[in-house]
Amino acid sequence: MPKRPSLLAYAISRLLLAFPMLLILLTVVFAVLRILPGDPIAALYGGRAPADVVAAARERLGLNKPVWEQYVIYLRQIFTGDFGTSLGEIYRGNSVWATVMLKLPATVELAAGGMIVASVVGIGMGVLGGVNRDRPIDVAVRLYGTIVWVIPIFWLGLMLQLIFAVALGWLPPSLRYSSNVDRPPTVTGLLTLDGLLEGNLGHVWVALQHLILPSLTLGLVLSGFFTKTVRANLLRTVSSDFVEAARARGLRWRTVVYRYAFKNALIPVVTILGLQFAILFAGAVLTERTFSWDGMGTLLLDSIESKDYTMIQGTVVIYAFIIIVISVIVDIINGLIDPRVRY
Amino acid sequence: MQKKMLYALVAVIVVVLIVAAVAVVVLTAPPRKLTIQLWYNSDGHYGDTEPAVAQVLKSSLEATGKLSVELKSEPWATYISDVGKGRLPFYLLGWYPDYFDSDDYISPFLSTSGAKSRGTYYNDSQMNTWISDQAAASDPTVRAGLFTQIQNKLAADVPYIPLWQTSAHVVYDKDISNVYLHPVVFKWFIMSKTGATTITGGTTDRVVSFDPAKAYDYFSGEVINQIFDTLLVYEPKNATLMPGLATRIPTAANGDISTDGLSYTFHLKSGVKFHDGSDFNSTVMKWSIERAIKLDLDSSAAFLLYDTAKLGKTPVIDTPDPLTITFHLSQKVGFFNDIMAYSVAAPVSMVAYNNTGQQTDAVSKVVGTGPYKLTNYVPNQVIELSRDPNYYNPGLYASFGIPSIPVLDKVTLTLYSTATNLKQAIETHAVNVAYRTLNPTDVTDLKQRASTLNVNVDLGSNPQIRYLCFNVPTSPYSDVRLRQAIAYAVNRTAISSVVFSNLTTSIFSMIPPSFPFTQPVFQTVYGTSPNLTQAKSLLSQLGYSVFHLEAIARVRS
Numbered sequence: 001m002p003k004r005p006s007l008l009a010y011a012i013s014r015l016l017l018a019f020p021m022l023l024i025l026l027t028v029v030f031a032v033l034r035i036l037p038g039d040p041i042a043a044l045y046g047g048r049a050p051a052d053v054v055a056a057a058r059e060r061l062g063l064n065k066p067v068w069e070q071y072v073i074y075l076r077q078i079f080t081g082d083f084g085t086s087l088g089e090i091y092r093g094n095s096v097w098a099t100v101m102l103k104l105p106a107t108v109e110l111a112a113g114g115m116i117v118a119s120v121v122g123i124g125m126g127v128l129g130g131v132n133r134d135r136p137i138d139v140a141v142r143l144y145g146t147i148v149w150v151i152p153i154f155w156l157g158l159m160l161q162l163i164f165a166v167a168l169g170w171l172p173p174s175l176r177y178s179s180n181v182d183r184p185p186t187v188t189g190l191l192t193l194d195g196l197l198e199g200n201l202g203h204v205w206v207a208l209q210h211l212i213l214p215s216l217t218l219g220l221v222l223s224g225f226f227t228k229t230v231r232a233n234l235l236r237t238v239s240s241d242f243v244e245a246a247r248a249r250g251l252r253w254r255t256v257v258y259r260y261a262f263k264n265a266l267i268p269v270v271t272i273l274g275l276q277f278a279i280l281f282a283g284a285v286l287t288e289r290t291f292s293w294d295g296m297g298t299l300l301l302d303s304i305e306s307k308d309y310t311m312i313q314g315t316v317v318i319y320a321f322i323i324i325v326i327s328v329i330v331d332i333i334n335g336l337i338d339p340r341v342r343y
Numbered sequence: 344m345q346k347k348m349l350y351a352l353v354a355v356i357v358v359v360l361i362v363a364a365v366a367v368v369v370l371t372a373p374p375r376k377l378t379i380q381l382w383y384n385s386d387g388h389y390g391d392t393e394p395a396v397a398q399v400l401k402s403s404l405e406a407t408g409k410l411s412v413e414l415k416s417e418p419w420a421t422y423i424s425d426v427g428k429g430r431l432p433f434y435l436l437g438w439y440p441d442y443f444d445s446d447d448y449i450s451p452f453l454s455t456s457g458a459k460s461r462g463t464y465y466n467d468s469q470m471n472t473w474i475s476d477q478a479a480a481s482d483p484t485v486r487a488g489l490f491t492q493i494q495n496k497l498a499a500d501v502p503y504i505p506l507w508q509t510s511a512h513v514v515y516d517k518d519i520s521n522v523y524l525h526p527v528v529f530k531w532f533i534m535s536k537t538g539a540t541t542i543t544g545g546t547t548d549r550v551v552s553f554d555p556a557k558a559y560d561y562f563s564g565e566v567i568n569q570i571f572d573t574l575l576v577y578e579p580k581n582a583t584l585m586p587g588l589a590t591r592i593p594t595a596a597n598g599d600i601s602t603d604g605l606s607y608t609f610h611l612k613s614g615v616k617f618h619d620g621s622d623f624n625s626t627v628m629k630w631s632i633e634r635a636i637k638l639d640l641d642s643s644a645a646f647l648l649y650d651t652a653k654l655g656k657t658p659v660i661d662t663p664d665p666l667t668i669t670f671h672l673s674q675k676v677g678f679f680n681d682i683m684a685y686s687v688a689a690p691v692s693m694v695a696y697n698n699t700g701q702q703t704d705a706v707s708k709v710v711g712t713g714p715y716k717l718t719n720y721v722p723n724q725v726i727e728l729s730r731d732p733n734y735y736n737p738g739l740y741a742s743f744g745i746p747s748i749p750v751l752d753k754v755t756l757t758l759y760s761t762a763t764n765l766k767q768a769i770e771t772h773a774v775n776v777a778y779r780t781l782n783p784t785d786v787t788d789l790k791q792r793a794s795t796l797n798v799n800v801d802l803g804s805n806p807q808i809r810y811l812c813f814n815v816p817t818s819p820y821s822d823v824r825l826r827q828a829i830a831y832a833v834n835r836t837a838i839s840s841v842v843f844s845n846l847t848t849s850i851f852s853m854i855p856p857s858f859p860f861t862q863p864v865f866q867t868v869y870g871t872s873p874n875l876t877q878a879k880s881l882l883s884q885l886g887y888s889v890f891h892l893e894a895i896a897r898v899r900s
Contacts, residue, residue, distance in 0.1 A: 036421070041641075054427075057641045060641075091722075093701055102722070158763065161763075161767055162767075165767060165771055166767055166770055166771060169771060172771070172773060173764065173767035173768060173771055173773065174759060174760075174764040174767065174768065175724070175757065175759070175764075175773075176724070177724075178773075179543050179725050179755045179756075179757040179773075179774070180541070180543050180755060183721075288760070289760055289761065290760075290761070290764075291760075291764070292758070292759040292760040292761065292764045293760075294721075294722075294723045294724050294758075294760075298723065298760060302549075302723075305386055305418065305419065307421075
């Protein structure tokens with residue numbers, strides 16, 4: 001039997017592979033921004049300033065240099081951790097890194113909330129469908145999985161706002177926090193966590209109230225995919241040999257499903273859960289817009305609107321970095337659970 | 344089997360030949376109509392209503408039967424860059440004035456340099472002369488005469504077609520008073536609410552900068568005007584100037600404007616202090632103006648000082664004593680006083696600011712002399728304004744029935760991403776005042792439900808104008824008859840009723856009706872409603888009749 005590669009070697013090779021991935025992504029982002037027509041300086045002046053002022057601004061920002069030179073400068077800056085300063089209308093002159101770090105916690109909070117909703121609802125519904133195969137309840141679950149997966153996020157968000165905020169008045173319609181309540185002192189930037197650290201449950205409650213609707217919107221949409229995956233996996237495990245063997249040994253159906261089949265069905269779901277983060281972040285962009293949630297998604301949209309090259313690059317690089325890190329972690333977990341993938 | 348393949352092949356060839364023949368006939372057929380492209384911005388720079396506006400314009404032009412309109416759009420950044428480069432032949436734009444003089448609706452459009460940056464490349468030496476004459480003139484009769492000539496020529500030459508004036512709207516809780524849709528700046532510091540010392544406001548706007556030397560957008564200017572005072576300020580409701588940090592308005596009569604009209608002297612109020620406790624005097628005033636000009640920050644309004652106000656890049660400013668300051672202009676500027684009321688001319692603390700770069704938006708770094716202090720700022724989320732207990736001029740508006748400003752202790756402005764969020768916020772009373780910018784349909788809806796929701800919905804005019812532009816030297820627009828035909832055909836009433844729920848006002852000059860010297864020249868020449876007979880007759884003169892054979896079918900820029 002050949003020697004199995006060590007987990008460490010596998011992890012290192014995964015990390016090394018992530019590097020060219022990041023480089024390709026950086027290049028694509030850079031190229032796309034330059035190929036598209038339009039220009040940040042003109043957007044900034046709104047056509048009001050004289051031509052010589054515009055030309056001077058272009059020179060000062062290095063936008064008059066040849067593209068290859070801009071590319072070299074750009075790569076050098078990113079690999080030395082210098083993301084530059086914003087060129088856009090809103091964040092102009094601010095450090096890209098600082099701005100992204102300011103917005104990241106909002107997106108992390110939303111993503112975490114969305115992931116919790118997606119996992120709880122998705123797994124719950126999936127199991128419900130799986131154990132009741134082909135009964136009306138299963139049909140309902142399958143229908144649910146398909147419908148929520150294709151619902152546009154902004155529409156679902158709007159409906160939830162109209163019902164729970166405007167009509168019933170139970171929850172705030174938008175924003176991360178009430179504007180007339182003091183914010184907890186910033187430690188992590190996650191308002192719920194900062195409220196806990198401050199020890200003020202009132203503040204935690206305000207933050208949570210604001211988090212519910214956006215998390216539901218994002219989580220429900222994602223839960224469709226989870227529902228379908230969990231259901232399919234459960235059906236496969238239920239029909240596998242070990243379940244049959246357990247049943248043959250006289251174990252109750254209930255015990256077999258919840259004790260053995262469910263656990264086995266969940267293993268692939270854990271890895272899929274990790275990979276869903278990319279979709280989660282994409283969904284977060286729309287959710288943030290719908291709820292005036294000031295995170296990375298809003299930042300990205302604002303930057304795209306104002307052709308803020310450096311900010312778009314910075315935001316996309318951070319997104320890519322997070323997703324690459326998560327996928328490497330998922331790969332490693334995968335290798336840990338199932339040594340066969342290490343080859 | 345092989346035979347079948349052969350048949351299939353022959354069939355395919357026959358079909359291709361037929362399609363090709365039809366295509367040749369269709370494409371080379373003489374144009375019966377002139378096809379033109381109308382451009383608009385696609386990403387909501389002027390609100391979500393822009394595609395609908397373009398659609399209405401398309402159908403009103405196509406009603407002539409001789410024009411076929413192709414709608415084209417681009418995101419704002421690309422759009423404005425193409426406008427600046429003269430790449431768009433026929434397009435929609437908007438204008439919000441920088442200073443509140445009729446000149447700001449004329450020289451940026453009709454002077455050669457202004458028209459170039461609007462992308463129309465209109466160039467007329469007679470027009471240039473009239474424009475510089477009216478800017479230098481201080482006699483209203485002389486200016487009125489020149490503006491009449493300018494507007495008549497505008498209507499005859501049609502480099503632009505004025506369409507409508509944007510409506511302004513504000514929705515607020517019933518128990519709030521002194522909410523005025525001021526034409527220049529929205530004043531939060533005069534509002535009061537029964538039994539309350541604080542209010543929250545909501546907006547979809549974003550702050551670009553709190554630095555007066557940098558800000559050149561509506562909302563930054565709005566916030567700056569709560570925190571900073573200027574030499575001259577506006578009355579609570581109207582765009583009438585009154586003294587702010589100065590003791591009186593310079594006029595030729597009181598001798599503060601020199602006889603040659605090139606020197607403006609301001610006498611300053613004494614004992615004024617900045618929020619950081621430092622003194623305000625003529626040296627600080629001079630330094631602040633020089634700072635804005637020296638920094639000349641990207642996309643700032645500094646050019647209003649050195650170019651429009653003719654102070655030059657190295658301004659000549661005298662400070663004979665701490666309470667007197669004299670500005671020397673290189674050329675006469677009739678509206679110099681108005682520019683001294685614009686946020687770029689607001690003095691900043693010499694202790695908190697430097698003249699080497701733009702001030703950061705950190706709360707402690709935003710230091711003015713205004714009624715409110717900035718006490719909290721979370722970018723893109725919240726702006727908190729709190730009373731300056733040492734404000735020097737609480738009685739500013741006493742003669743207007745507001746005994747002491749600021750009235751409220753605290754105003755918190757909340758920034759929303761979408762118009763829908765803003766509407767929900769005022770519906771659920773998460774904010775007390777919603778200002779800029781709700782969707783027209785939401786405004787109508789809120790107005791209908793105002794008493795149930797316990798809110799007031801105020802509608803007013805806005806100095807922002809919207810208009811069509813032609814790239815004048817480019818064919819086919821180089822023929823003035825085509826521009827005139829389009830001026831005859833546009834349907835302003837349809838835009839207002841179809842797109843804006845009748846909330847907008849049609850305009851017939853580039854100078855909006857609320858400004859002096861305005862004359863509805865387009866109404867006089869082209870009529871209030873579309874005149875298709877005249878439009879058709881002009882287009883026929885151009886040769887666009889049913890059997891027209893001329894080759895130009897499409898406009899290529």
